Amino acid sequence: MRLVEAKGGLYVFHLAKRERALLTHVLKLFPVGSGPVAPLSKSGDEQKLAEHERSLAEALAEQRAEHKRLVDAFLGEQGRFAEDKSGFRLRLTTVQVDWLLRVLNEVRVGLWMKLGKPEELAPLVLAGQLDSVVAMEICALFQSRLLAALGGESN
Amino acid sequence: MAGVIENSAGASYLVRVATTIEPPVAPDIIREEKPKPKERLDPGFLVICWNDPVNLMDFVTHVFQQVFAWKKDKAEFHMLQVHNQGKSVLTRETMERAEFYVHELQKYQLHATMEPGE
Numbered sequence: 001m002r003l004v005e006a007k008g009g010l011y012v013f014h015l016a017k018r019e020r021a022l023l024t025h026v027l028k029l030f031p032v033g034s035g036p037v038a039p040l041s042k043s044g045d046e047q048k049l050a051e052h053e054r055s056l057a058e059a060l061a062e063q064r065a066e067h068k069r070l071v072d073a074f075l076g077e078q079g080r081f082a083e084d085k086s087g088f089r090l091r092l093t094t095v096q097v098d099w100l101l102r103v104l105n106e107v108r109v110g111l112w113m114k115l116g117k118p119e120e121l122a123p124l125v126l127a128g129q130l131d132s133v134v135a136m137e138i139c140a141l142f143q144s145r146l147l148a149a150l151g152g153e154s155n
Numbered sequence: 156m157a158g159v160i161e162n163s164a165g166a167s168y169l170v171r172v173a174t175t176i177e178p179p180v181a182p183d184i185i186r187e188e189k190p191k192p193k194e195r196l197d198p199g200f201l202v203i204c205w206n207d208p209v210n211l212m213d214f215v216t217h218v219f220q221q222v223f224a225w226k227k228d229k230a231e232f233h234m235l236q237v238h239n240q241g242k243s244v245l246t247r248e249t250m251e252r253a254e255f256y257v258h259e260l261q262k263y264q265l266h267a268t269m270e271p272g273e
Binding site for chain 2: 036037038039040041042043052055056059060063098101102105106108109112117118119120136140143144147148150151
């Protein structure tokens with residue numbers, strides 16, 4: 001996936017056929033997690049914060065449902081990936097880049113949490129968790145390309 | 156001689172004036188209220204981002220820019236603080252605002268919490 005053009009808040013990426021398949025694969029994994037990544041507070045009064053913790057969980061669940069709806073629309077949208085000679089062109093606005101970054105990160109962090117929040121991923125490959133580790137790396141690759149595109153535009 | 160007369164008249168005038176303008180009552184002293192000591196102010200809540208081994212550094216910078224509308228330099232400073240020191244205090248807010256920011260940061264999957272201020 002490489003940036004072809006970035007102008008006025010619109011980004012055009014080129015994806016090889018294999019890259020589109022990989023992006024589709026990781027997006028179809030969404031949603032991976034179900035709860036918050038951390039409690040609302042580490043040291044606050046637990047009883048006082050219980051209602052606020054529920055509010056956080058609800059807000060994240062709502063966002064997850066909305067992202068799932070958007071992922072389905074994204075993957076099913078006619079012409080979203082415009083075919084060219086060597087692959088596909090993907091046009092995204094700044095807001096869509098941010099949304100795609102969030103979804104990819106949620107897949108990545110969700111898989112990491114499912115793996116038990118390991119410090120290192122390498123040992124998991126040998127422990128039979130290759131699929132999850134590879135999916136995390138694919139997410140990271142696409143995230144890096146999207147972030148580089150945003151950084152280039154703002155420089 | 157004219158000088159002597161003038162001086163004498165002037166001195167007598169000054170004495171009279173001094174007598175009449177002396178205030179009969181001392182003015183009240185109005186003391187300004189001292190500002191309240193710091194410990195009596197609401198310490199609020201600190202919004203803290205904690206380090207984790209999964210979020211990409213550039214992504215964390217991006218999130219700080221999005222959530223706080225910070226310039227890249229400031230966002231990178233806090234990202235590096237998280238990375239090198241294990242955490243960064245991002246802001247001090249009222250409970251409602253702190254909760255709002257934690258929600259926004261966690262919506263990006265960052266390990267963010269709110270802690271009572273000291």
